[in-house]
């Protein structure tokens with residue numbers, strides 16, 4: 001693995017490492033504060049994700065946390081204590097900086113994204129977690145929607161992110177009680193795709209990332225954006241939009257479709273039920 005944290009201006013609160021699989025390992029990097037997201041981190045994360053969208057070393061982003069936490073959520077000191085008494089416009093600005101990367105950038109990201117939940121995941125951290133396309137957690141990672149304990153409602157878009165992902169009963173239970181739960185339970189609720197023992201977390205994440213990068217990147221991109229947006233459309237609008245995505249994928253990577261059809265229909269070299277088609281090398 002190569003590290004560019006000393007040569008590229010990712011910032012002090014974010015680190016990025018690239019590996020031979022074209023995975024960009026993006027870490028929230030305030031381990032002494034359990035990677036709580038303060039205004040600096042929020043700005044640096046937006047800038048980092050923006051740069052990685054145009055960086056060929058990155059075909060997939062894995063979002064994780066430095067040290068033993070994924071993220072302890074919004075920085076309670078810098079977001080609450082230090083903005084108390086400040087004009088509403090200031091409070092509005094710092095909130096917006098969080099949403100900019102945690103939802104706007106990440107939810108609509110042009111490359112595949114995987115959240116690798118390595119430890120504590122609290123409150124505001126649920127937004128980037130859900131905004132990632134896929135998520136894998138350590139079985140013993142601890143999750144919590146602790147806001148009720150702080151005398152506030154769940155911040156940012158946490159409630160919306162939960163409604164997007166897990167059953168209503170589970171969401172209501174955890175936002176109303178603040179009771180924490182572990183990675184196994186997160187997988188049962190489908191908050192994450194799966195939970196694995198902590199010592200297998202990285203390998204399993206690499207395995208999943210490699211599956212994504214072996215496919216046509218344009219097809220994966222159009223597929224995920226198609227799903228993200230069409231689910232809120234009428235069927236009529238969705239039909240139009242999804243065919244536009246379908247045509248866009250063919251326009252940008254005509255080889256992927258031709259190769260896939262050729263392998264199945266002519267060469268009989270590939271059957272979907274017996275393995276994953278690979279478009280390795282195609283962009």
Ligand code: COA
Pocket residue numbers: 032033034036072073074075076077078120122123124146147155
């Ligand atoms: N905001 C600001 N600072 C935070 C923070 C947060 N959300 N979470 C942790 N920190 C800080 C602590 O204040 C402490 O700072 P200090 O060293 O200057 O005193 C440091 O991070 C380490 O935290 P600590 O509680 O000692 O670590 P721990 O490993 O014992 O516990 C947690 C980790 C995550 C269980 C615990 O820090 C916690 O419950 N944090 C709050 C999580 C939360 O409710 N988030 C919701 C925010 S909306």
